[in-house]
Amino acid sequence: MQQGSMLIFPPRSFVGRGAAARLAEEVRRYEAERVLLIADPVLAKLGVTERLAEPIRQGGARLDVFAEIEPEPSLALAERLVAYTREGRYDLVVGLGGGSALDLAKLAAVLSAHDGAVADYLNLTGHRRIERRGLPKLLVPTTSGTGSEVTNIAVLSLAQTKDVVVHEYLSADAAIVDAELTVSVPPRVTAATGIDAMTHAIEAYLSVHASPTSDALALHAVRLAGRSIRRAVRDGSDIAAREDMSQASYIAGLAFFNAGVAGVHALAYPLGGQFHVPHGEANAALLPYVMARIAPACGGRMGDLLRALQGDGADPAPAAAASAAEAAAGAEGAAGAGGAADAFVAALHELTRDVGLPASLRDYGIGASHLDALTEDAGRQTRLLARSPLALARADIHAIYTAAWQGRA
CATH class of the missing domain: 3.40.50.1970 (Rossmann fold)
Incomplete structure (x- = not known):
């Protein structure tokens, strides 16, 4: 039982x-x-x-x-x-x-x-x-x-x-x-910390330790951040957007404290340790690629996250609005959970681009020759990896780093 x-x-x-x-x-x-x-x-x-x-x-x-x-x-x-x-x-x-x-x-x-x-x-x-x-x-x-x-x-x-x-x-x-207290935070830090909060909520929702309580917290954090992160990055004095992001960060913290984070954080830690990539940016660089890898185990729940991310009141950039609508429609179609997962990953790529964060590990000066060492270090983060809905073996971790290094086409 x-x-x-x-x-x-x-x-x-x-x-x-x-x-x-x-x-x-x-x-x-x-x-x-x-x-x-x-x-x-x-x-x-x-x-x-x-x-x-x-x-x-x-x-x-x-x-x-x-x-x-x-x-x-x-x-x-x-x-x-x-x-x-x-x-x-x-x-x-x-x-x-x-x-x-x-x-x-x-x-x-x-x-x-x-x-x-x-x-x-x-x-x-x-x-x-x-x-x-x-x-x-x-x-x-x-x-x-x-x-x-x-x-x-x-x-x-x-x-x-x-x-x-x-x-x-x-x-x-x-x-x-x-x-x-957050109004003076510059745009790039606003973007990185905002994606960090969203990563906390997403990983908590997909964690093997998720509960109805952590689920409710995680989805609301994604909803708040999804509707306001772009506004907060564009205009730091937008206090309504800042309030949404502040609440999202706090609520996401409660969610992941109770459910835990997993693969994204496990792979982000070596980026910070070896290359001093700021933690939020490391999460942003890896998030879509980890999601794509684990999607077979949690596509349905990614559909929930997609709806929260693109909920009423969300503020996607104009160029992203049409593709976001198409993705959402595709998610509801015959492809089911797989379509929802694909749409969710696409939405995360768009979000990273819209807030101006680097799109690949190469943008941080990381060479392909470093991926093996990153993989070895990430594999030691067993406390985090144990919470992933899909077990991530060494080959999976290396594949994620490789995809993040190549960047999205």
Whole structure:
């Protein structure tokens, strides 16, 4: 008999425009005297860090800012930050920024209360286990994509690939999601993080661990992102589009936290580790090709995703509208699930093109000679690959990389 699904949600979430004003109040709830704010450096230049820090200081807390964050953060940076947090004897950690800042804030809060190095707790090679909750952590995303504010995972870049630290204690004590903090994000980052959020929702819906609850979350996230991602990329000041993307990112995070992601992420990690391709862009480059490969196992559910992606209120580019309509009609025709899957893959190719992201691995300077090494590293991501609705053997992984390297004709 199939067992019921276990569902996990963060203890507290504040979601919507203006939610960032709740941060100082949340800090006061913990009666924290020493607060460490871990923030993306660009936020300091924009004045966002100080705008959120000042009410915390006015509440009586001493606040230090650590802003030496890098994209796709390295293990070395995580080690340095955890040591810094131990030495500072802080009472609470705030993470402010994209997924890198939030993941590092999780590690700083939890591993500063543990012995050993961060490397000791890595999923693939570590030998220690997390045993203590560590410091309270409040996570405030300023991009719409990673969902890190509602997950129990932190991702780090290694020499050739990526690895993670995973534990329930990495979950935020409170998530604060405010679309107004995302308005200044540039178009390419908006596109990459938006596709990242959509990938989370798509993979959660197709995961072998999907449930009715995660399905509902995933489909609504795709619906929100599908109708607004192009608008958010075209005009970052479109606050309605930003709100949709912010909500989509949060909801997709809840979906994949409960159902998991799979093949796209397994293959994206080596692109980040070996070639420093930003995570959202790596997902975008691989998403259509992974979907095409696994379609025989989940074509019907891809039809559901297609309808959500092209639902009422979606905003495809004019050139894409006719072909999208044709694809949708084909999906409903005699071809059935196979037609729906083909139409869904085509829609993903169009979306990547419309938001201006590279269409092939060659665009990142990756040569065909590197595909074997990428395949070997991706094959080690067994935690992710186990959730795929179609088992991906080495030959499948290599074929996906090859297709993504060649690009769509």
